[in-house]
Amino acid sequence: xxxxxxxxxxxxxxxxxxxxxxxxxxxxxxxxxxxxxxxxxxxxxxxxxxxxxxxxxxxxxxxxxxxxxxxxxxxxxxxxxxxxxxxxxxxxxxxxxxxxxxxxxxxxxxxxxxxxxxxxxxxxxxxxxxxxxxxxxxxxxxxxxxxxxxxxxxxxxxxxxxxxxxxxxxxxxxxxxxxxxxxxxxxxxxxxxxxxxxxxxxxxxxxxxxxxxxxxxxxxxxxxxxx
Amino acid sequence: xxxxxxxxxxxxxxxxxxxxxxxxxxxxxxxxxxxxxxxxxxxxxxxxxxxxxxxxxxxxxxxxxxxxxxxxxxxxxxxxxxxxxxxxxxxxxxxxxxxxxxxxxxxxxxxxxxxxxxxxxxxxxxxxxxxxxxxxxxxxxxxxxxxxxxxxxxxxxxxxx
Numbered sequence: 001x002x003x004x005x006x007x008x009x010x011x012x013x014x015x016x017x018x019x020x021x022x023x024x025x026x027x028x029x030x031x032x033x034x035x036x037x038x039x040x041x042x043x044x045x046x047x048x049x050x051x052x053x054x055x056x057x058x059x060x061x062x063x064x065x066x067x068x069x070x071x072x073x074x075x076x077x078x079x080x081x082x083x084x085x086x087x088x089x090x091x092x093x094x095x096x097x098x099x100x101x102x103x104x105x106x107x108x109x110x111x112x113x114x115x116x117x118x119x120x121x122x123x124x125x126x127x128x129x130x131x132x133x134x135x136x137x138x139x140x141x142x143x144x145x146x147x148x149x150x151x152x153x154x155x156x157x158x159x160x161x162x163x164x165x166x167x168x169x170x171x172x173x174x175x176x177x178x179x180x181x182x183x184x185x186x187x188x189x190x191x192x193x194x195x196x197x198x199x200x201x202x203x204x205x206x207x208x209x210x211x212x213x214x215x216x217x218x219x220x221x222x223x224x225x226x227x
Numbered sequence: 228x229x230x231x232x233x234x235x236x237x238x239x240x241x242x243x244x245x246x247x248x249x250x251x252x253x254x255x256x257x258x259x260x261x262x263x264x265x266x267x268x269x270x271x272x273x274x275x276x277x278x279x280x281x282x283x284x285x286x287x288x289x290x291x292x293x294x295x296x297x298x299x300x301x302x303x304x305x306x307x308x309x310x311x312x313x314x315x316x317x318x319x320x321x322x323x324x325x326x327x328x329x330x331x332x333x334x335x336x337x338x339x340x341x342x343x344x345x346x347x348x349x350x351x352x353x354x355x356x357x358x359x360x361x362x363x364x365x366x367x368x369x370x371x372x373x374x375x376x377x378x379x380x381x382x383x384x385x386x387x388x
Contacts, residue, residue: 104344107343108342108343108344109343110343111342111343112339112340112342112343118342119342119343122343126343126344126345127345130345144303144304145301145303146300146301146302146303147300147301148270148298148299148300148301149273149298149299149300149301150298152299161276162276162296162297165280165283165284166280167277167280167281168277169340179273179276184301187300188303190303192303192304194304194305194306195303195304195305196301196302196303196304196305
């Protein structure tokens with residue numbers, strides 16, 4: 001059992017209150033303005049909690065700092081879920097998709113790193129987000145990239161990722177380790193159904209002789225520069 | 228569980244041609260070893276880095292086949308593509324638990340890696356086992372669920388007998 005300081009416990013309890021309210025509002029039928037307001041509440045909450053974590057970096061244990069980061073990323077997941085709902089209502093389908101993918105990625109990070117849990121408590125949420133993907137969006141095809149990494153840096157310790165002991169996707173002292181690719185050679189881009197990165201979607205497809213938006217099946221709106 | 232076992236005796240010649248014979252006991256084999264002549268061009272899956280770090284953390288040192296900094300290939304799929312791991316026969320004799328330890332570390336890492344995802348993940352990697360009292364190798368190509376990874380321990384014990 002990990003010993004938590006009182007103020008960290010209080011943060012944990014407050015997180016549960018904030019998320020309980022946010023989840024009640026992150027339902028499709030709820031009022032859009034209420035949902036927008038809830039996003040602002042979550043953004044402020046995330047900022048405050050991030051500041052709290054950073055201010056206590058020297059004072060708190062690794063487990064406490066990682067727990068705080070898990071709370072921050074979990075709150076961000078619910079914020080992205082709300083953004084997805086609002087975007088669906090506003091016919092901004094790409095934003096909705098991107099928000100869903102970010103929420104899924106966030107949940108996965110928390111499940112791998114939560115210091116007080118093996119992550120199984122998130123299974124219900126994982127399947128809910130997957131159900132959104134499968135029922136609210138069309139079957140997507142992805143343009144996924146394969147490449148040869150020549151130089152990569154650890155985001156946590158800033159040295160060559162090959163040289164350090166950190167593992168990408170894991171948290172250290174309240175920071176997430178990412179393998180930053182600084183030099184790579186593109187090998188191929190191919191169409192896949194089950195991609196490493198769900199953000200690499202095909203944004204257009206052919207439908208009844210026309211090239212249309214993959215989400216809406218209507219002609220994509222042109223940008224001001226005509227692209 | 229889905230796996231294939233085949234003789235991999237050509238590894239002797241491949242290593243000889245690269246002047247690497249005898250240096251290989253417990254290491255990662257590059258995925259393009261069959262058609263590369265310069266060791267500086269060896270390519271490994273990018274997942275090799277994490278496995279190396281995890282093995283080292285458990286005091287199990289494993290090396291790349293070459294000394295030079297490796298080239299690492301990222302994959303496009305959500306499936307997990309692991310490296311080919313060579314267990315030389317001498318080292319297996321010296322450390323009979325090495326294979327089991329390695330498989331346990333891979334299995335544990337994969338359970339962690341896929342936490343918070345919706346399931347249905349496939350993992351792929353190869354193990355090359357040096358044959359006792361012979362100069363050949365057996366290659367086990369695994370392509371299946373995370374659950375089946377641990378079962379490879381028994382499969383390998385049968386090969387060794």
